[in-house]
Amino acid sequence: MSRYSLMRAVGRLSQPEWIVAFVAAALAACAPVPPASSQVAVPPAVIQPAVQPASRADAQATGRPADGPLPVPPNLVALAQPAGQKRLTSSASNQSYWPLSQYFETQRNEAYCSVATSVMALNALGIRRPESTQYPDFPFFSQEDFFHGIDPQVANAARVSHEGMTLDQLSTALNAFPVDVRKYHAADLSLGQFRDLVRATTGHSDRFVLLNFRRVEIGETGGGHWSPLAAYDSASDSALLLDVARYKYPAVWVPLAQLYAGALALDSVSGLSRGIVIIGKRPN
Structure with missing residues (x-):
């Protein structure tokens, strides 16, 4: 529409209609543009x-x-696709999938990926569960109660709701639970070591890989994220990512080299690489 045509159209509007039209145009003009640093x-x-x-x-x-x-980016394979299902059933390292899938959760807000990932794994471990405010008659690890018993100086609900958690923060927070916690910054691992940890852990049903990575390295839209890895397929050298942001992406198979690159990406808060946390039942 030309400027002249626009002025004629506005002139035919009543004052309230004109104000609404002006505000709508202003808001459209102020729509945020993704920062250059988010481009890959x-x-x-x-x-x-x-x-x-x-x-x-x-x-x-x-x-x-x-x-x-x-x-789903074309370099990834959705679990729901026939090819994705075949990878899962044919994989020798798929034992983490079955307990994790029973307790699959969606993060309750856009910064709670670490919390949703953690409660999935805690429930899947089958350890003693705490009282739940959400389900008073049934003990359960929940996102709502996750920070009960965690030192607020380490992590608290208000801060995490805005900032999420770094690799070091989450590993420290998980030490408040009766589980064995092992933390690995990707910068301290070779690709082969990273692969071995993923393959060995996903072959068990009593320990889980919690991955901290940056989405853009695997071809997805977004920044830093947490989700559990549930299986590893040696034929395709890919791992199954159970994305806790189910409103955004489904569970997908990701080439392991790309997951490793995503885990190598620096966390802007800590200034360190991302990586993996492995949690399991404590030895007797």
């Missing part, structure tokens, strides 16, 4: 959506289909 030099083929959005307008406005989460 990924080949175009990596960031093309695997599923075409409902319309070109939807794709430009939201980057996602109108009726669902973000499309």
Whole structure:
């Protein structure tokens, strides 16, 4: 619409209608633009959506289909696809999947990925559960009660709701629970060592890999994130990521080298690489 046509259209509006139109235009003009630092030099083929959005307008406005989460990048394989299911059933290291899948959770807010990941693993371990305010008649590890018993100087609900947790923070917080906790910064591991830890851990049902990584390194949209790894497939050299942001991405198989790159990415809060925390039952 030309400026002249716009002025004529505005002139035909009543004063309340004119104010609404002006405010709407101003808000549209102030829509935030992603910062340059969030852009990643990924080949175009990596960031093309695997599923075409409902319309070109939807794709430009939201980057996602109108009726669902973000499309899975073509370098990843969704667990729900036949190929993803086949990897799971044929993998020798898939024992973490079964208990974790029983307690799959969605993070309760956009910064609670570490909390959702942790309570999934704690419940899946089958250890003694605490009283739950959410389910008074049933002991259960929940996101609502996660910080009970954790030193607030280490982590607390208010702060984590805005900032999330670093690798060191989460490993320290998990020491408040009756579990064995082992922390590994990716910068201290070779790709082979990283692979060995993932493969060995996912082959058991009584220990779990909690991965801290940056999404852009695996071709997804977003920044730092936590989710558990539930299986490893040697034929494709990929691991199954059970994404706790289920509103955003489904469970996917990710090439291990890309997961390692995501774990190597620096955490802007700690200034250190991300990595993995492995939790399991304490030895008797």
